[in-house]
C-alpha cells in the first residue's frame with residue numbers, strides 16, 4: 001500500500017492541535033492511540049518547538065483494520081507530506097534535528113542515542129510487568145525493576161546530569177529531545193510509583209524543569225485527558 005493510501009486510511013477522527021507558530025504549515029500528521037505512552041515524547045517535541053501538526057488518535061476498535069497497513073504492525077506513525085516514518089525514537093530523532101532540539105555536535109547526538117537506548121531498556125523491563133498475568137510473578141518483576149533496573153538506569157542518568165558542568169540537562173547546555181522524552185517517562189513512572197525520584201534529585205529537577213516550561217505546561221493543560 002502506498003504512503004498516500006495509508007495516509008487516507010488513517011484519516012480518521014483527529015484531535016487537531018492548532019498553534020500560533022509560523023514555523024510550519026500543517027505538514028505533519030502523528031497517528032497513535034488516545035493515550036500518552038510512546039507518542040507523548042513526540043507530542044512534547046511539537047509542543048516545545050511550537051510547530052503545528054495533526055494529532056490523530058485512533059480508536060482501539062479501528063486498530064485491527066489499520067495494523068496490517070503499518071510498516072511494523074505498530075503505532076506511532078508520523079506522516080510528513082506523503083512520506084511515512086515509524087518507530088517513536090526515529091521520529092523523535094528526526095523532529096529533534098529538524099526543530100533544533102538535537103545535540104550541538106556529533107558527540108552530543110551520540111550521547112543522546114546512548115541515553116535513549118538506556119531509557120528503552122528501562123521501559124522494556126517496566127512494561128513487561130504490565131503483560132504478566134500471574135500476580136506473584138508480576139510483583140517479583142516489579143520488585144526487580146525498582147531494586148535493580150531503576151538504580152542502574154536512573155542512577156546513571158542522574159549522575160550524568162550532576163556531571164554536566166552545572167547544566168540541568170542530560171547533554172550539553174541546552175534542552176534537547178532526550179530531556180523531553182526522559183521527563184515524560186519519569187513522570188509516568190513516578191505517577192505509578194510515588195516518591196521514586198527522591199533518590200534522583202537531578203532527574204526530579206529535569207522532570208520539573210521540562211514540565212514548567214511555558215510550552216509543555218500549556219500542552220499539558222490542553223491535551224486530551226487520558227488515563228495513561
Ligand SMILES: N[C@@H](CCC(=O)N[C@@H](CS)C(=O)NCC(=O)O)C(=O)O
Nearest residue numbers: 037038073074075076086087088089
Ligand atoms: N518500537 C516501537 C514500539 C511501538 C509500540 O509498542 N506500539 C504499541 C502501542 S504502545 C502498538 O502499536 N501496539 C499495538 C500492536 O502491537 O498491535 C516504537 O517505539 O514506536
